[in-house]
Structure formats: structure tokens, C-alpha cells
Amino acid sequence: xxxxxxxxxxxxxxxxxxxxxxxxAHTAPTLENNFAQLIKDSKFKIVxxxxxxxxxxxxxxxxxxxxxxxxxxxxGDIKLTNMSDKVFNIFDxxxxxxxxxIYKNEQEAINKFSGS
Amino acid sequence: MNxxxxxxxxxxxxxxKQNIVSTQAQFFFIASALMFVFKIFFGTPDTFIxxxxxxxxxxxxxxxxxxxxIKFENSRTAAPxxxxxxxxxxxxxxxxxLVFSDYLLPGIFDNINLKLNNPGxxxxxxxxxxxxxxxxxxxxFLITLRHFFFLNQRKNxxxxxxxxxxxxxxxxxxxxxxxxxxxxxLSTTFxxxxxxxxxxxxxxISWIAFLSKKEKTYLLLLSxxxxxxxxxxxxxxxxxxxxxxxxTAFSPSLRQFNQMIMIYGSIYFVFLxxxxxxxLPTAEAYDRKAQEVTSLQYFSKLIxxxxxxxxxxxxxxxxxxxxxxxxxxxxxxKNGVKPSTLAAKNIGFIESDKLTAQILERISFENLTxxxxxxLKERVVNNTSENLFSVVSVSPIKTRGETQGxxxxxxxxxxxxxxxxxxxIETFSDYASVAIENSRLLxxxxxKERLEKELDVAREIQRKILPSxxxxxxxxxxxxxxxxxxxxxxxxxxFFKISETKLGFVIADVSGKGIxxxxxxxxxxxxxxxxxxxxxxxxxxxxxxxDILKETLDSKSFVSAAYGYFDFKENKLIFARAGHCPLFLxxxxxxxxxxxxxxxxxxxxxxYFEQTLEEYSIDLMKDDTIVxxxxxxxxxxxxxxxxxxxxxxxxxxxxxxxxxxxxxxNKIIKEITVFSSSHDQYDDITLVIFKWQQ
Numbered sequence: 020x021x022x023x024x025x026x027x028x029x030x031x032x033x034x035x036x037x038x039x040x041x042x043x044a045h046t047a048p049t050l051e052n053n054f055a056q057l058i059k060d061s062k063f064k065i066v067x068x069x070x071x072x073x074x075x076x077x078x079x080x081x082x083x084x085x086x087x088x089x090x091x092x093x094x095g096d097i098k099l100t101n102m103s104d105k106v107f108n109i110f111d112x113x114x115x116x117x118x119x120x121i122y123k124n125e126q127e128a129i130n131k132f133s134g135s
Numbered sequence: 136m137n138x139x140x141x142x143x144x145x146x147x148x149x150x151x152k153q154n155i156v157s158t159q160a161q162f163f164f165i166a167s168a169l170m171f172v173f174k175i176f177f178g179t180p181d182t183f184i185x186x187x188x189x190x191x192x193x194x195x196x197x198x199x200x201x202x203x204x205i206k207f208e209n210s211r212t213a214a215p216x217x218x219x220x221x222x223x224x225x226x227x228x229x230x231x232x233l234v235f236s237d238y239l240l241p242g243i244f245d246n247i248n249l250k251l252n253n254p255g256x257x258x259x260x261x262x263x264x265x266x267x268x269x270x271x272x273x274x275x276f277l278i279t280l281r282h283f284f285f286l287n288q289r290k291n292x293x294x295x296x297x298x299x300x301x302x303x304x305x306x307x308x309x310x311x312x313x314x315x316x317x318x319x320x321l322s323t324t325f326x327x328x329x330x331x332x333x334x335x336x337x338x339x340i341s342w343i344a345f346l347s348k349k350e351k352t353y354l355l356l357l358s359x360x361x362x363x364x365x366x367x368x369x370x371x372x373x374x375x376x377x378x379x380x381x382x383t384a385f386s387p388s389l390r391q392f393n394q395m396i397m398i399y400g401s402i403y404f405v406f407l408x409x410x411x412x413x414x415l416p417t418a419e420a421y422d423r424k425a426q427e428v429t430s431l432q433y434f435s436k437l438i439x440x441x442x443x444x445x446x447x448x449x450x451x452x453x454x455x456x457x458x459x460x461x462x463x464x465x466x467x468x469k470n471g472v473k474p475s476t477l478a479a480k481n482i483g484f485i486e487s488d489k490l491t492a493q494i495l496e497r498i499s500f501e502n503l504t505x506x507x508x509x510x511l512k513e514r515v516v517n518n519t520s521e522n523l524f525s526v527v528s529v530s531p532i533k534t535r536g537e538t539q540g541x542x543x544x545x546x547x548x549x550x551x552x553x554x555x556x557x558x559x560i561e562t563f564s565d566y567a568s569v570a571i572e573n574s575r576l577l578x579x580x581x582x583k584e585r586l587e588k589e590l591d592v593a594r595e596i597q598r599k600i601l602p603s604x605x606x607x608x609x610x611x612x613x614x615x616x617x618x619x620x621x622x623x624x625x626x627x628x629x630f631f632k633i634s635e636t637k638l639g640f641v642i643a644d645v646s647g648k649g650i651x652x653x654x655x656x657x658x659x660x661x662x663x664x665x666x667x668x669x670x671x672x673x674x675x676x677x678x679x680x681x682d683i684l685k686e687t688l689d690s691k692s693f694v695s696a697a698y699g700y701f702d703f704k705e706n707k708l709i710f711a712r713a714g715h716c717p718l719f720l721x722x723x724x725x726x727x728x729x730x731x732x733x734x735x736x737x738x739x740x741x742x743y744f745e746q747t748l749e750e751y752s753i754d755l756m757k758d759d760t761i762v763x764x765x766x767x768x769x770x771x772x773x774x775x776x777x778x779x780x781x782x783x784x785x786x787x788x789x790x791x792x793x794x795x796x797x798x799x800x801n802k803i804i805k806e807i808t809v810f811s812s813s814h815d816q817y818d819d820i821t822l823v824i825f826k827w828q829q
Contacts, residue, residue, distance in 0.1 A: 044647055044648050073776075076818075077644065077693070077695075078646055078647045078648070080693075081646050081690075081691035082691065084691055084693065085689075085690045085691040105778070109766075112695070112714060112715070112716060112717075112766075113693070113734065113735040113738070114713075114714050114734030114735060114747060117732075117734055117739075118738065
């Protein structure tokens with residue numbers, strides 16, 4: 020199956036996860052581990068950059084749902100940025116824009132964190 | 136109850152069997168009793184007939200005792216060594232009897248010589264017991280010697296042995312009858328021939344070859360002691376002492392027979408002693424050969440144990456330890472980053488881990504290509520484990536050409552690894568590698584099969600959940616297509632006959648795949664089936680469904696769904712969408728994607744879900760085409776991993792809008808199939824088409 024990888028960057032208080040490749044049921048555990056690690060390190064301000072993500076399946080969407088409650092309870096948030104139209108469409112169909120803040124670019128999302 | 140009856144019957148059977156066995160013993164007792172009666176009546180007989188009669192009775196009693204003993208011996212399988220030990224013990228007892236009879240018996244009978252000539256009842260009883268004891272001893276010796284003789288498994292064994300016995304008897308009997316000067320040469324000849332036969336029957340003792348070195352040493356010692364005892368006992372029973380006198384007075388033939396058996400015994404054990412002595416130097420080599428033979432059996436054992444990886448590892452260490460004569464053996468397995476002990480024989484895991492650390496300082500998995508040995512570091516004080524082991528051999532266990540494990544054998548301070556040991560370990564580690572690789576492959580294929588079985592179950596659930604055909608209405612032409620993906624995708628659709636004028640429908644897609652998706656699908660079906668009976672409004676139904684699923688699903692899972700109903704009376708379609716793909720409405724050349732707002736089921740709380748969910752109503756016109764689908768349709772991929780896409784889908788729909796529902800769905804599936812012919816279908820494809828006819 021197609022590859023998927025993630026990397027984590029820091030920008031001030033905000034942690035940025037870059038996604039690359041195909042996020043589906045088989046690759047989702049990688050991202051789950053990233054979220055779990057950030058929560059363990061008490062880093063609740065998270066931006067996920069979708070720039071290089073080619074595809075996301077329903078199981079991939081599930082990963083965001085799994086952690087959001089915990090993160091918001093700790094006054095943090097997951098903000099999503101740089102989605103391609105195709106990926107945005109998948110999020111949009113399920114109504115994710117109603118649940119998550121989705122931004123055109125990364126800086127906008129980071130600014131939102133520092134602003135609040 | 137039945138069991139009890141059965142055991143009872145078995146006991147009974149056994150009892151009868153024992154009775155049969157003791158038939159010979161009964162004859163023996165009868166013969167002995169006759170012997171006793173004879174003695175009481177005739178004392179020491181002097182006529183030819185009486186002497187012969189007595190000897191026949193004695194011979195008969197010995198004969199039946201021998202038969203009884205043979206029966207008894209056949210019923211149990213005694214090891215030669217324990218028989219040898221028994222002979223030794225009996226000889227020792229006999230020795231004491233012989234020695235003490237010289238001191239005790241004259242005390243009991245003030246004049247033994249007088250008694251011998253004029254025996255009373257007491258004397259007769261004592262001498263009878265004495266004789267019976269001796270008959271018992273020599274019978275046992277004879278049986279044991281016979282047993283050893285038969286162990287050789289030469290040709291005509293019976294003939295040789297029986298010939299010898301015949302000469303024993305001839306030599307014994309002739310003592311009585313040919314005591315005259317002229318004829319005494321006959322008994323001497325019989326005696327000489329007997330001795331020759333004894334010697335002949337005592338050479339070629341082959342059974343000791345199968346003993347281990349330790350057992351041979353033991354046998355050497357034992358046979359030496361026994362030989363001495365035989366000779367001492369022969370000397371002790373020489374003419375003149377009490378034993379000899381009593382026996383001779385009873386029957387000269389018996390005494391002679393007794394002596395012959397004793398001589399046979401001493402000759403046999405002398406030969407046994409020397410044969411063992413000569414076998415001793417080669418015993419170790421023989422042991423090794425025997426070990427090699429057993430190790431071949433071990434290899435075949437490896438093949439049968441590939442079914443369980445851990446069992447296999449245990450067996451490998453077990454065999455390695457035996458094969459190389461090491462104190463301990465274990466397998467270091469490259470387990471991710473940190474190597475660990477997979478299985479260990481004769482060493483604890485803590486100790487083996489310590490030694491593993493030492494080994495890995497010296498050698499890495501990559502560098503180890505053949506068997507090597509090295510000595511362990513100087514011992515640390517108070518570290519018992521390293522006192523035990525001073526040298527180790529390490530062999531690679533390779534799977535797929537890569538060293539995955541190290542087979543370690545460890546020896547103590549006083550031991551070294553010989554070239555033989557190392558080549559045995561080297562050969563064995565190759566076998567072990569193959570066996571371990573096979574075991575891994577087997578495990579993988581079992582896992583794969585298990586997954587496939589699981590998917591079969593998931594497919595079966597899905598097949599049963601989905602409707603087998605579409606409902607028929609004059610006002611509504613309905614067609615549905617479902618194409619399952621290899622990994623069940625979690626698509627679900629259904630129709631509900633709400634009333635005479637209303638037809639409900641649902642289409643849903645469960646997140647995730649496989650068996651878990653199939654189970655959620657079954658739950659979703661249950662929810663919609665029951666809700667459609669109690670509620671009418673699509674919005675209400677979806678809100679309730681969200682409530683239930685939010686409770687039951689884990690936080691990662693959700694369901695996209697669209698629920699609606701056709702109202703034949705009002706010519707309306709009312710529906711709501713919970714995160715599902717939009718609905719297509721084709722009306723002549725006009726077409727639109729209808730996408731009311733709504734979150735997926737199980738994603739958010741009731742309030743938020745309710746707030747965001749819209750219900751949509753369409754006033755239907757004749758020939759309106761409504762298309763429902765799951766993302767398997769629009770996300771079908773071609774060889775360049777491009778999606779089939781909304782646009783392409785809509786184009787196909789528009790171009791074929793005049794076809795009926797069935798034809799239209801066939802057309803779409805055909806287009807998708809052509810588009811994604813070079814790419815595996817990754818997700819379930821579901822398509823439901825309605826055409827309004829009124």
C-alpha cells in the first residue's frame with residue numbers, strides 16, 4: 020500500500036504535524052502515536068499541515084476524533100491547514116468544518132493560537 | 136459404575152491368568168513334596184532304582200522351577216545390569232550361608248557324620264530346606280545366564296544352550312552310576328565336554344556393547360566381584376565341608392549339578408569381565424556414535440515442531456546442549472532493538488542475559504557468519520553464573536539470509552569444545568535455521584489465513600445485512616448495485632416500507648474496514664430498522680441514530696448516512712444527510728448535487744448535531760432521477776491514482792439520463808470498471824438509483 024509519514028515541528032508553543040502520503044486504516048496508527056506523544060508531553064496546541072497529504076480515508080478522519088476531546092479539555096485545539104480541495108471535500112462532506120478550524124495556511128492557524 | 140464393573144472383571148481376569156502362570160509352580164511344589172516324602176521314607180537310597188527315582192524327582196522339581204522362573208522373567212523386562220546385580224546379591228547371600236553353615240550346623244547336630252548316616256526328622260527337614268534353598272539359587276543363576284545368553288541373539292541359540300544343559304545333566308547323573316574305576320572316565324568326559332560348552336557359550340558377549348560408558352564401568356566392577364564370589368563359593372562347597380556333605384547326602388547328582396552351574400557362572404563372568412574391560416576404551420566413541428544416531432532423530436523432531444515457534448526454540452536449545460555435551464544452551468533473538476533470550480536450557484534467563492551481554496560485546500549479529508568459540512571474561516566475584524561457564528560457542532541462526540539469532544552453547548571451566556562438538560553444533564544450527572524459518576513462514580501464512588477467514592465472516596455479515604432485492608412500485612423505478620471490496624468496506628443501504636404511501640431508504644458508510652466495520656454495520660441496520668418504524672421525520676431519525684452511535688462507537692469510529700422517504704401521495708422526497716455523500720437530482724438536462732448540512736453520526740454531541748442538521752424536501756416531477764452512492768464510486772482510482780470524481784460521475788449520469796434505473800446503474804458500473812480496470816478496488820461501491828414515474 021501507499022506510504023505515509025509524519026514529522027513534528029515546533030513553533031513557539033505550537034506543535035505542527037506535517038502529513039505526507041496516504042492516510043488510511045493501515046497508516047493511521049502512525050498519526051495516532053504522534054497525537055498520543057504530544058498529549059503525553061502536555062503539548063495541546065496542535066496544527067496539522069495537510070500540504071503533502073494525497074489521500075485520507077474515513078479511518079484517517081477517525082484519528083482526529085479520537086483525541087480532540089482530550090485536547091480541548093486541556094484548553095488546547097487541533098487546527099487543520101493547507102488542505103488540497105480533494106482532502107477538504109472529504110472533511111467537508113462529514114461536516115468537519117463545523118467541528119474543526121480549518122485554515123488556508125499554517126501561519127494563520129499558529130496566529131490563532133497566540134491570539135487566543 | 137461401568138468402570139467399576141470393568142476393573143472388577145479385569146482383576147478377575149488377572150487372577151485367573153496368575154493361576155495359569157503358577158501351574159508350573161504348582162508342579163514344582165508337588166515335586167518338592169515328593170522329594171521330601173521320599174527322603175523321610177528312604178533316607179539315603181542305595182539301590183539303582185531308588186537313586187534314579189530320587190534324581191528324576193529332583194530333576195523334575197528343578198525343571199518346573201526353571202519353567203516357572205522363565206514365565207516370571209518373560210512377564211517383566213529386566214535390564215541386564217539389574218539382573219547382574221541380582222546375581223551378585225544372591226551370591227553374597229549364598230556365601231554367607233556357606234560360611235555360617237560350617238559353624239552353625241555342627242552345633243545343631245552334635246555329630247553331623249552320624250546324622251548323615253542315620254538321619255532323623257529334624258535333620259531331614261533342615262537338609263530339605265537347605266537343598267531347596269540351593270535349588271532356588273542355582274535355578275536363578277541358570278535362568279539369568281540363559282537370559283544373557285539369549286541376549287546375544289545368535290543363530291541356533293536354543294540348540295547350543297540346551298546341548299549344554301543335557302551335558303550338565305549327563306555329567307551330574309553319571310556321578311551316581313559310573314563311580315567305578317573303569318567307567319569313571321565317562322563322567323569325567325561328560326564334565327569336560329560340559330566345561331567346553333560353557334566356555335563356548337560364554338564367548339561373544341555382545342549385549343554389553345549397548346551400554347553407556349558409565350554402565351560399562353559399573354558392570355566391570357560388578358562382574359569382577361561376582362566372579363570372585365562364584366569362585367569363593369565353589370571353593371567353599373568343596374568336598375568335606377558341611378554344605379557339600381549335606382548336598383551329597385541328599386543326592387550326589389544334585390551336588391554335581393550345583394557345582395556345574397557355579398562353574399558356568401564363574402566362567403561366564405570371567406568372560407564378561409574381560410569383554411567389558413576390552414570394550415571400555417571404545418565406550419566413549421560408541422557413546423558418541425549412539426548420540427549421533429539420536430541426534431538424527433532430533434533433527435526429525437525439529438521438523439514436526441515447526442508448528443509452534445516457542446516449542447521449536449525450546450527443542451533447539453535442548454538438542455544443542457545434548458549434542459555438544461555443554462552445560463547450557465540458549466538462543467539470543469534479535470528482537471527489534473534489544474536482543475533477548477528466546478529459549479534457554481539449563482540456565483536461567485537472568486544469567487543467560489548477563490552472558491549474552493558479554494557475547495554481544497565481542498560479536499554482532501551481522502559479523503557472525505559461522506560457528507565461533509571464545510572464552511568468557513574473568514569472573515566477577517560473587518557471580519555464580521560465570522563461575523559455571525568459561526567458554527561458549529556461538530552459531531548464527533539465519534532466516535532470509537540474515538542473522539536473526541545466535542545459538543549459544545556454554546561449557547564449564549574444565550571443559551573445551553572439540554572439533555566434533557563444533558561441527559555438530561554448526562550442522563545443527565543450519566538445520567535449526569531452516570526449521571525456524573519454516574516456522575516463521577508457517578506462522579505468517581496462518582495469520583494471513585486467519586485474516587482471510589475473518590474477512591469471509593465480515594463479507595457474510597454484509598451479505599446478510601443488505602437487502603436481497605429492491606422493492607417494486609409502479610410510481611418508482613428502483614435499482615441498486617453493491618460491489619464489495621476485498622477488505623469489507625462497511626457500506627450499507629436499505630429500504631423501509633413505512634406505510635402504503637411512503638417508502639423510506641437509508642444509505643450509510645461505516646468508518647474503517649473488515650470485521651469491525653461489519654459489526655457496526657449490523658448495529659446501524661438495527662438502529663435504522665427500528666427507528667423507521669417509530670419515527671417519520673428523517674431529521675428526527677438521524678438525531679436519534681447519532682445519540683445511540685455516539686454512545687456505542689469508540690471515539691475514532693463514525694458513520695456517514697443519508698436517510699429519507701418518498702411520499703407517493705404528496706409527490707415528495709424528504710431527506711437529511713449526516714456526513715454522507717451528496718444526493719444527485721437529474722431533471723431533464725438539468726442536474727444538481729443536493730448537499731444539506733449535517734455531521735457524520737457519532738462525531739458530536741446531540742445539541743451540536745441537531746443544530747447543524749438540515750432536512751431537505753424535493754417536490755418530485757415525472758422522470759426525476761435521484762442517485763445515492765458511497766465514496767467508493769467517486770474515489771475509484773485509475774492507474775495514475777486519480778479519482779473517478781464527482782464531475783466524471785455527473786457527466787456519465789447526464790449522458791445516460793434517459794435509461795431506466797437498472798440500465799443506468801449498469802452503465803455507471805461499467806464506466807467505473809473501465810476507469811479503474813488497472814487498479815484494485817479499495818472500497819465498497821454502493822449505488823442506489825430511483826426514477827420517479829408519476
